[in-house]
Amino acid sequence: MARDSFCHSCGAPFPDTSRYPRRCTQCRTEVWANPMPVTIALVPIEDDGRTGLLVVRRAIQPQLGKLGLVGGFLEEHESWTEGAARETREEAGVVLDASTIEPLWFASSTPRPNRVLLFGAAKPIAVASLPPFLPSHESSERGLVFGPGKLLDVFAFGLHVEAAQRWFSQRGITGEHDYRVR
Numbered sequence: 001m002a003r004d005s006f007c008h009s010c011g012a013p014f015p016d017t018s019r020y021p022r023r024c025t026q027c028r029t030e031v032w033a034n035p036m037p038v039t040i041a042l043v044p045i046e047d048d049g050r051t052g053l054l055v056v057r058r059a060i061q062p063q064l065g066k067l068g069l070v071g072g073f074l075e076e077h078e079s080w081t082e083g084a085a086r087e088t089r090e091e092a093g094v095v096l097d098a099s100t101i102e103p104l105w106f107a108s109s110t111p112r113p114n115r116v117l118l119f120g121a122a123k124p125i126a127v128a129s130l131p132p133f134l135p136s137h138e139s140s141e142r143g144l145v146f147g148p149g150k151l152l153d154v155f156a157f158g159l160h161v162e163a164a165q166r167w168f169s170q171r172g173i174t175g176e177h178d179y180r181v182r
């Protein structure tokens with residue numbers, strides 16, 4: 001059954017379920033579709049004199065097999081930085097101090113513009129300090145991308161590409177990207 005087909009207060013069917021807010025004709029209760037923040041981390045990893053961004057290869061749909069920055073929906077008790085640190089640990093096995101994550105950029109997604117992506121930048125980590133990667137049902141591989149060029153060919157989502165390109169641009173890093181499993 002579609003979400004919010006019936007009034008949560010009195011159980012009467014909503015006359016119009018094509019959009020929000022929905023107004024119950026019986027008891028006047030209104031239901032709103034709350035915006036949904038998605039927190040995404042840009043985690044710089046220093047590797048052999050270069051700094052790359054942490055990515056994982058998606059083992060789930062959509063865009064199975066493509067690369068993505070680490071991130072996901074916030075849990076109810078979390079700040080956006082705590083959510084970014086948790087997702088980084090769950091998807092890539094990398095531990096971040098949430099208090100060091102700083103805002104980089106935010107953007108609305110399509111086709112649902114109230115799903116808002118919050119991109120945060122972490123402090124650089126030495127590649128030698130990364131724990132071994134254990135594949136999960138979500139991520140089959142962990143790697144680093146070096147450079148902003150042609151990321152659309154390998155990334156799952158255009159907004160992740162744009163965020164990564166902003167990060168590289170701020171550091172004056174140009175040219176076609178390189179990818180390394182780490």
Ligand SMILES: [Zn+2]
Pocket residue numbers: 007008009010011012024025026027028029
């Ligand atoms: Zn009602």
